[in-house]
Structures are given as structure tokens and as C-alpha cells.
Amino acid sequence: MSTEPDWITTPVTPDLLRGQLDVEPTAHGLLPHRLPARARRQIPDDQTATAQAQPSGVRVVFRTAATTVELDTLPTKRAYRGFPTPADGVYDLVADGKLAAQATVTGGRLRTITDMFTQAVELTEGPPGTARFTGLPAGDKDVEIWLPHTEITELIALRTDSPIEPARDHGRRVWLHHGSSISHGSNATHPTAIWPALAAAAGGVELVNLGFGGSALLDPFTARAIRDTPADLISLKLGINIVNGDVMRLRAFTPAVHGFLDTVREGHPDTPLLVVSPILCPVQEDTPGPLAPDYDGTTLRFKATGDPAERAAGRLTLNVIRAELARIVEQRAADDPNLHYLDGRDLYGESDYAEFPLPDEIHPGPDGHRRIAENFARLVFTGKGPFTP
Known part of the structure; x- marks a missing residue:
């Protein structure tokens, strides 16, 4: 007998995100940006273009009673030729303000900086993956999935074993x-x-x-x-x-x-x-x-x-x-x-x-x-x- 939950799949839409200034539809899903399109057109170098696309502080937010959550993403990871390959980026799931679970996504694209001075890049394609969070607290809770702060992340789909609803407005500044x-x-x-x-x-x-x-x-x-x-x-x-x-x-x-x-x-x-x-x-x-x-x-x-x-x-x-x-x-x-x-x-x-x-x-x-x-x-x-x- 399968132990898989009865999944509810939710497309990732802009109303589920916090911390981004813009989103870009892609062939796979949605790519958060921390600068708007007008600003991105004026960026003169790969360093800044990459940095603003890395979702530091960006999170997927919702309210749910789910105890298991999956987030499908296509990560783009960065390495420097001649240096050790960094570890996979971490996804933090925060429930009612407390860190409740962490996950990583293997695979994905790899951007290798071949020259630190010219910022020349080689891109290697790779498949999407899934960040899976289990054993979450029972009952309704506010959930935030903080995306890896140094890993470009295209968001594909969200799966939960209980319905989700919009996050509450706590009136924070x-x-x-x-x-x-x-x-x-x-x-x-x-x-x-x-x-x-x-x-x-x-x-x-x-x-x-x-x-x-x-x-x-x-x-x-x-x-x-x-x-x-x-x-x-x-x-x-x-x-x-x-x-x-x-x-x-x-x-x-x-x-x-x-x-x-x-x-x-x-x-x-x-x-x-x-x-x-x-x-x-x-x-x-x-x-x-x-x-x-x-x-x-x-x-x-x-x-x-x-x-x-x-x-x-x-x-x-x-x-x-x-x-x-x-x-x-x-x-x-x-x-x-x-x-x-x-x-x-x-x-x-x-x-x-x-x-x-x-x-x-x-x-x-x-x-x-x-x-x-x-x-x-x-x-x-x-x-x-x-x-x-």
C-alpha cells in the first residue's frame, strides 16, 4: 500500500511570494527577481545580474494544516573554476515564526565562472528537483519557505497534504x-x-x-x-x-x-x-x-x-x-x-x-x-x- 499522501498541487503565483520586486515567467515556472525589469535592462555586468536573481530574503508564504510540503524548483547553482564546488543551497521552512524543517534540491543548472575578472561563464544544463519537508507541526500555521540565498531558483509547483490559503496579514512594517x-x-x-x-x-x-x-x-x-x-x-x-x-x-x-x-x-x-x-x-x-x-x-x-x-x-x-x-x-x-x-x-x-x-x-x-x-x-x-x- 502506498504511503504517499493525497497531494494538493498549487501553481506558484506572485501572490504566494514575499521579498521580491518582480517575477519573470519561464519555460518551467516563475523566476523571482530582486530588481524590476527596467533596472535589469540597465545592469552592465553578469555579477549584478546574477546577484539580483539569487533570491536572498525571498520566500513562498501561505497558511495550511499540512504536515508534508514539497516545492518543485529548477535551481541554478554557481561555481568558480579552480575552486571547490559549493554545497547545495538550503531551503528553510519556517512555521509560525520558527524554523521547522530544511531541505536541498540536487541537480539543476550549473553556472561556472571561468574567469573571476572578466566574469566569463559556462552554463551546464540540469533537471529540476524537489525540496521535501516532512514532520511539520499539526494544525493551521503560517508557513514561509525561504529560498536559497545564493542559488537562482525557478519555482515550478507547490504540493501539500492539506489545502493552503493566503497567508495572514500581520500588519508588520x-x-x-x-x-x-x-x-x-x-x-x-x-x-x-x-x-x-x-x-x-x-x-x-x-x-x-x-x-x-x-x-x-x-x-x-x-x-x-x-x-x-x-x-x-x-x-x-x-x-x-x-x-x-x-x-x-x-x-x-x-x-x-x-x-x-x-x-x-x-x-x-x-x-x-x-x-x-x-x-x-x-x-x-x-x-x-x-x-x-x-x-x-x-x-x-x-x-x-x-x-x-x-x-x-x-x-x-x-x-x-x-x-x-x-x-x-x-x-x-x-x-x-x-x-x-x-x-x-x-x-x-x-x-x-x-x-x-x-x-x-x-x-x-x-x-x-x-x-x-x-x-x-x-x-x-x-x-x-x-x-x-
Whole structure:
């Protein structure tokens, strides 16, 4: 006798999703995007195009009494030639706010970056698969399936052993956060363990995560996307990718920040807006970029290749950027009382680095993500923090 449940199959439609800004119909199903189509047409590089399609913070949400849930997907995984192949991405199922089950999907497509500098890519096709969750709590519950934060995920179908209905509206405030690979979730082991997800849970808010690995570059198309997205709270973690890529000098950086903030304010004139500078990153505190990979055959680390003496000519370092961001916010706050500044070293500073070093010299590990989230929740969502209700 078959032990398979009587499945109820539900197509994945946009109304089941949270955390995305757009969806794209594909031959297989639905592909969430974290930038709208207009912005995607202006993306100049594969790095950003890939990062925004990786569904960090995107989740499938519904209410059900099901104890078994399956989600069919076609993942697109990423690897770098010459480096170990990453583990399969993790799907987190959260029931009534608590992590209840995890799954992975084997197979799928593989995008191999053959050159880290030119971002040349080879694509290998592969089949769809299924994330299966069993033993879920009985009774009606709010379910969120958080998609792998670094794995492009086409959504095909949802199967449950009990009917589903739309998720309840809990009236939570929407927090839109923009940042770099750390906000995207680099080195976090699963999607609800990235620091913005942990901070959102602590703050009781709905997360829209626009953390893009390597791509927090003050791009005008990103600013316009933030401008046009409904949000109750907005934070912008700026600076480290500018230094990593050595893409600007101080003369260009200052007006670019003003322009980014001006654009966001066009759509959100009075929304609490927090500018966050980079966390501590010793290799770039006083040394300009660009970064270069340093792989010894076992461990990947990064090193800064610039000359500290060139700071006088406008080359950017993290200390230079922190000072300039603080100055810009102080200047603008005279006319914008809802604009705030947070030094990233208050989220992860010298004592945190001593306790939880950066495994690759630029990204925190799982303990670092938790520490950043704890400090952000304490400084921003409680007491006199700018996002305190």
C-alpha cells in the first residue's frame, strides 16, 4: 500500500511570494527577481545580474494544516573554476515564526565562472528537483519557505497534504535593506541565518533584502528601484564594494551618495532612512582596492592591492568612506530629521573580529552574521534607535 499522501498541487503565483520586486515567467515556472525589469535592462555586468536573481530574503508564504510540503524548483547553482564546488543551497521552512524543517534540491543548472575578472561563464544544463519537508507541526500555521540565498531558483509547483490559503496579514512594517555581499548573505549557511533575516525576525518586520553580492555600487537603477518600492523603513549599507572594486575616487563618491539619497527621497520623503557604513574589514581599513583573490589550494582569502599613499589623491579606503558618509548624513540631516547614520563598526568592530574573525578576510562567518544581527536589532529596532516603533 502506498504511503504517499493525497497531494494538493498549487501553481506558484506572485501572490504566494514575499521579498521580491518582480517575477519573470519561464519555460518551467516563475523566476523571482530582486530588481524590476527596467533596472535589469540597465545592469552592465553578469555579477549584478546574477546577484539580483539569487533570491536572498525571498520566500513562498501561505497558511495550511499540512504536515508534508514539497516545492518543485529548477535551481541554478554557481561555481568558480579552480575552486571547490559549493554545497547545495538550503531551503528553510519556517512555521509560525520558527524554523521547522530544511531541505536541498540536487541537480539543476550549473553556472561556472571561468574567469573571476572578466566574469566569463559556462552554463551546464540540469533537471529540476524537489525540496521535501516532512514532520511539520499539526494544525493551521503560517508557513514561509525561504529560498536559497545564493542559488537562482525557478519555482515550478507547490504540493501539500492539506489545502493552503493566503497567508495572514500581520500588519508588520516593511523594512527594505540595501547592501553588499554581507547583506546578501555570503558565508551564511542557510537563508534565515543571514544577518538581515535575523535582524528582521528580532525587529518584528517584513524584510525586503536588496543586498547584492559585489554590487552595492550606488547604481542609479538600484536607487530608482528603492524609490518605487513601498517600505516603512529603509537602510542603505554603503561603501565596501566601492573600495573592493576601486570603482570611484572621493570626488565621484560624494555626489554619487547625494544622488542616491536624493532619488530614494523622491519616493520616500519622510520614511526613516538609515545610512550604514562598512563593518570592520582590516585588509581595507586604510588600503585602497581593488581586492584580489588569494587561494592557497585549500582556503580562499582576499587581499587589497592598492597603495595607502594614494589616499591623498582621492583613492578610497573604508576609513575614508566612513568619515565621508558621516559628514554627508550630518549635513543633510539638518533638513531631513528622518535621516540617520550608523557606523558599521558598531555592528562588527575590533572586539567582534577578535572573537569571530572574517574567514576570508572580508565576509563574516555564521557567528559574525548573528553578531551583526544582534547589534543591529539592539541599536536600530529598540530604545532610541531610528526604527523603534
